[in-house]
Amino acid sequence: MVRTLIGGLLGGLAMFITGFIFWGTPLSALALSRVGDQASANLQAAMAQALSPTGTGVYVIPDPATAQGTILYGRGPVAQVFYNEGGFPVMDSGALIGGLILSLVVGVIIALALRFALSDFASRARVTILFALAAVLWLHIGQAVFNHAPWGYIIYLAFSDFVALAVAGLIAAKLMNSKADTGMATADAGTLH
Numbered sequence: 521m522v523r524t525l526i527g528g529l530l531g532g533l534a535m536f537i538t539g540f541i542f543w544g545t546p547l548s549a550l551a552l553s554r555v556g557d558q559a560s561a562n563l564q565a566a567m568a569q570a571l572s573p574t575g576t577g578v579y580v581i582p583d584p585a586t587a588q589g590t591i592l593y594g595r596g597p598v599a600q601v602f603y604n605e606g607g608f609p610v611m612d613s614g615a616l617i618g619g620l621i622l623s624l625v626v627g628v629i630i631a632l633a634l635r636f637a638l639s640d641f642a643s644r645a646r647v648t649i650l651f652a653l654a655a656v657l658w659l660h661i662g663q664a665v666f667n668h669a670p671w672g673y674i675i676y677l678a679f680s681d682f683v684a685l686a687v688a689g690l691i692a693a694k695l696m697n698s699k700a701d702t703g704m705a706t707a708d709a710g711t712l713h
Contacts, residue, residue, distance in 0.1 A: 524635040525628060527695030531688035532627020536620050538687055542680035544611070551676035567603060576605045600667065623688075630685070631692035641697040648689030656682045 541547065555563070571579060579601045582592035608615075634644045660678035663669040 521635075524631045524692070524696045527692035528628035528631030528688075529624055530627070530695065531631060531690075531692040532624035533620075534691050535627055535684040535688040536623035538684040539619070539623070539680065542676075542683075551673045553670075553673075567601070571601070571603045572605055576603060578602055598668075600669070627688045627692065630689050631696065634689060634693050635696055641693050644693035644697075645690055648693060649686055652682050652685035652689065655685060 571577075579599075580593075581599045581601060583589040584593040630648070634647065638644045638647060656678040660674055660681065664671050664674040
């Protein structure tokens with residue numbers, strides 16, 4: 521069990537580092553669209569005027585909940601805005617610490633799931649890859665399919681999360697693959713009739 525926990529923690533750390541490589545370096549420019557300084561300032565002022573009275577939240581613009589909104593939505597342009605009334609640093613240390621803790625917890629959960637469900641590295645590796653793929657297809661690619669989210673961003677997000685989840689699971693699976701595990705699997709296989 522100790523190897524499982526160590527594998528989960530190291531897998532979680534690898535997941536955090538993978539996320540940083542994809543999103544904390546210039547690689548993230550592959551996924552993000554940019555506007556100039558003046559356009560950014562104009563959009564920021566418009567958001568502050570239009571959205572601040574209702575506060576932080578996720579907004580569908582135009583709002584298709586009204587007849588006029590439905591017409592405008594069909595005409596386009598449309599946006600889904602993740603709006604935060606207050607600013608925060610680009611590299612927020614609180615978010616980084618929280619993200620590291622979350623990565624470690626997820627890594628341990630992945631390791632425990634692999635440990636309790638499967639007994640050999642090959643099975644754990646296959647399940648890791650398949651579940652990572654299923655997760656990103658449903659959670660990320662689904663956003664492009666159901667909500668018309670931009671494909672470039674979504675594919676980059678899905679790929680980055682697939683790599684992070686797969687790396688975490690594979691590291692955990694490899695580290696928990698002790699001789700005791702292999703012997704237990706062989707002994708169990710020999711007792712089947």
